[in-house]
């Protein structure tokens with residue numbers, strides 16, 4: 001079984017480069033399950049229902065998010081409109097599972113691929129250098145107890161490399177893949193851990209790399225150089241699609257291979 005995980009789509013440049021490559025990458029690699037982190041897809045800040053629909057139309061099965069989940073209020077209605085036990089598109093947009101209780105949306109989705117393999121996707125957010133959340137390590141232990149699928153993909157949306165590496169070891173042998181998002185720069189540490197969990201600290205953004213992690217570089221430089229507040233806007237130049245391709249045994253959920261992908265224009 002082959003799983004394609006596309007890193008944080010950033011703005012229109014990110015959407016365009018993903019549109020250009022997702023089809024041939026899915027086809028060439030016989031991808032069974034496609035997951036996209038889309039939390040920066042709407043101009044760098046959040047996700048709209050319309051963009052979510054576009055990404056589902058392109059072949060995404062599940063969309064994950066992170067700290068920008070609440071940036072576009074209309075996404076809340078989109079998620080709320082889908083019943084919890086449905087497979088509607090709105091139900092397949094995830095917010096971090098370990099946010100405070102009783103917030104809209106869900107952090108886990110369980111589905112079945114076209115070829116009949118049950119899978120689960122878990123969205124988690126780190127707590128080091130991030131907004132307050134519940135502890136992701138204990139949260140994921142609780143969530144896994146309720147998952148019956150063998151194939152389990154965890155998007156760990158976190159800032160600190162140490163926290164992400166630790167999560168990889170925490171879930172080794174219990175998840176098919178632990179893939180980091182949020183820092184927008186791909187790391188060269190993809191590997192299959194001894195227990196059969198594919199791991200990469202950060203998959204990297206799918207967006208404009210002539211930027212500072214997606215934002216127009218002049219705007220970020222001005223802020224660093226002057227300390228003055230200013231509005232950030234999504235950059236456009238040098239877009240790349242970053243992704244991880246994970247192969248696993250569908251019967252056991254154990255990963256056999258992980259490949260880092262970066263495709264430009």
Ligand SMILES: [Fe+2]
Nearest residue numbers: 066067068182
């Ligand atoms: Fe983020």
